[in-house]
Amino acid sequence: MKLSTLLASWATASLAATIPLSPQTAATRRIPTSYESAVLGRRILALTPLGTLSTVFPDDHAPNPSTRENRPAGLAGMPHGLMEYLSDCGGDGNPTILAISIETSFKNAAAGSNVSASLQWTPPHPPAKRIQSEAKSWVGRAWDYLVGAGEVNDEEIADPSTYSAANLPRFSLLGYIEQIEGGDESKELAKCFVDTHPDAKYWLPGNRIHESHFVRLVVTQIYWIGGFGDRAFIGWIPLEEWTKVTKAEWEAVSLPGEKKGWKEWKFEGDL
Ligand SMILES: *[C@@H]1O[C@H](CO)[C@@H](O)[C@H](O)[C@H]1NC(C)=O
Numbered sequence: 001m002k003l004s005t006l007l008a009s010w011a012t013a014s015l016a017a018t019i020p021l022s023p024q025t026a027a028t029r030r031i032p033t034s035y036e037s038a039v040l041g042r043r044i045l046a047l048t049p050l051g052t053l054s055t056v057f058p059d060d061h062a063p064n065p066s067t068r069e070n071r072p073a074g075l076a077g078m079p080h081g082l083m084e085y086l087s088d089c090g091g092d093g094n095p096t097i098l099a100i101s102i103e104t105s106f107k108n109a110a111a112g113s114n115v116s117a118s119l120q121w122t123p124p125h126p127p128a129k130r131i132q133s134e135a136k137s138w139v140g141r142a143w144d145y146l147v148g149a150g151e152v153n154d155e156e157i158a159d160p161s162t163y164s165a166a167n168l169p170r171f172s173l174l175g176y177i178e179q180i181e182g183g184d185e186s187k188e189l190a191k192c193f194v195d196t197h198p199d200a201k202y203w204l205p206g207n208r209i210h211e212s213h214f215v216r217l218v219v220t221q222i223y224w225i226g227g228f229g230d231r232a233f234i235g236w237i238p239l240e241e242w243t244k245v246t247k248a249e250w251e252a253v254s255l256p257g258e259k260k261g262w263k264e265w266k267f268e269g270d271l
Contacts, residue, residue, distance in 0.1 A: 037224050037233040038241045041171050043250040044121045045095060046088045049196050051117040053084040053097070053217075055108035067111035071104070080104060085200060086117060089192035093243050094216045095173065096180070098193055098200055101211040109177040117217050120170035123257020127163050127264045164264055167227045168256060171237075174221040183214030219243075 032040075058067055059076035082105055089096040095117055099106040109115055183189050184205035193214070194201045205212050222242045226232030256262055 031231065032226065032233045034224070034233055034235065034237045035241045035245075037169075037226050038222070038237045039245050039249050039253055040169055040226070040255060041222065041224060041237065041242070042093060042245040043253055043255060044119055044169060044171070045086075045093065045173075046247075046250060047255075048119050048121070049086060050083055051086045051095070051119045052081045053105045054079055054081040054116045054118065055105050055113040056080070057108055058111035058113065062111045064111055067107040069107075080108065081118070084117070085193075085197045086119075087193045087196040089189055090216055091247060093173075093245065094175075094219050096189070096193060097177070097215050097217060098197075098203065098205075099177065099213050099215045100203060101213070106177070106215075114175065115177050115217055116172050116174045118170070118172045120165070121168045121255050122165075123163055123168070123255070123262070125257050125260045125262065127257065128261045129263050163257065167264060169224070169226045169232070171222060171224040173217060173219045174223065175217050175219045177215045178218050180214045180216055186214070189214055 057071070057075040057078045057080060060068065060073050062068060082103075084097060084105065086095040086097060099109075101107075101110075105115070180186075180189065190201075190204050194204070203210050203212050205214060219242060220239065222237040222239065223235075224237050225234050256264075
């Protein structure tokens with residue numbers, strides 16, 4: 001037997017058993033349903049304290065002049081996204097937000113804009129192996145495997161580029177802002193929000209600096225991209241599926257990279 005043949009059969013056998021060199025095979029791959037994606041999305045909502053809130057500027061003659069203060073003319077219809085603190089205090093899929101009245105997003109909402117919140121899943125641990133940037137022969141991959149190339153040190157977590165974000169779930173909750181009745185007086189709601197965002201205690205409703213109110217984003221549509229389309233659901237999640245998901249259901253699944261040593265190509269442990 002030629003050395004290369006020997007090496008090839010050894011490499012094929014040992015590598016196949018230990019690392020996923022290629023995407024899951026078609027035989028084992030199953031695209032999650034929209035409901036399974038809703039469960040993952042509800043887990044992301046529960047575990048992710050930040051989102052990007054998007055609104056649209058009202059026209060220059062919007063009825064409430066306070067919503068047009070301090071902004072240039074001619075912005076009507078312009079979309080506008082800004083980071084916002086979110087919390088899953090409602091537990092019903094409608095994120096809780098502490099709205100500061102002078103913030104542009106909430107001025108736009110007060111002037112009638114619909115609102116969307118964009119969230120993405122960021123794994124707490126980097127993957128043990130990265131998706132490679134170049135197509136390699138099995139010899140190259142075997143060599144990489146032997147020398148440990150592509151392995152990511154867990155200390156490198158501060159570098160957000162240690163994972164493929166395109167392969168991870170993100171979604172957008174579309175709807176409108178609604179004040180939470182009795183929310184500003186609710187100690188329970190304040191505690192829930194401050195548990196997620198300790199610094200927000202300085203701008204709770206009734207503080208001396210800024211007028212603020214607890215609001216919810218009432219979700220009416222959900223657009224989901226679970227990752228690469230050959231293994232993830234991409235599309236609209238029906239509202240009734242989004243709201244039906246229980247805490248027990250989202251607590252029972254896990255997202256990529258919640259545990260150390262995950263592989264970027266694999267969607268582990270969830271379905
Ligand atoms: C908000 O979205 C709804 C559809 O969900 C639409 O009917 C309504 O006109 C929108 N409002 C504004 C101000 O664009």
